[in-house]
Amino acid sequence: MDQSFSQASIEALRPNITGIADHYPDQLDTNKPVDITEDYARPLPLDVISVLIGIKPDLRTILARAIAPISKPTGILTILTALPDLYKTQKLLRAEITHIRDTPHDGLLSTLIHDPTCNLTDDEILSLAFIFSSRAIRRLYI
Secondary structure (H helix, E strand, O other): OOOHHOOOHHHHHHHHHHHHHHHHHHHHOOOOOOOOHHHHHHHHHHHHHHHHOOHHHHHEEEHHHHHHHHOOOOOOHHHHHHHHHHHHHHHHHHHHHHHHHOOOOOOOOHHHHOOOOOOOOHHHHHHHHHHHHHHHHHHHHH
C-alpha cells in the first residue's frame, strides 16, 4: 500500500489530477451565473479520490449519483430510499474489483489486489473503496 502513496506514484498522477481540475472550469457556461461550489468544488474531490484509488472515469459519475443520497441522510426515509443505491454501488465496485484483478492498473485498489503480502478479502477491499468514495461525497455537504 505504501507504493500507492509514494511521492513518485502521487507525482505520476499529477497530470491526470491537473486535467480533472482544469476540466470543470473549461465546461462552465460563462453566459449565465456560475455556482462554483456546485460546478467545481462538489465533483472535484470524488474525481481525485477515484484517480488515487484507481476507479475508471466512466464509473465516477455513476458512483457519485449512487452514493450521494446516503452521504447526507436527513432521516430514516432517506436511508431507506437510498438502499437500492447502496446495492447498486456495491455491485459496481465489486465488478470494478474483478476487472482490476484481471487487468492491473494504477491506483490503490490495484496495489492492494495484486500485492502478495496483502491478505485483504474482496469484501474488505470493497469496504475501503466504498469508504473512500463516500467520504469524498460527504465532504461536499459538510
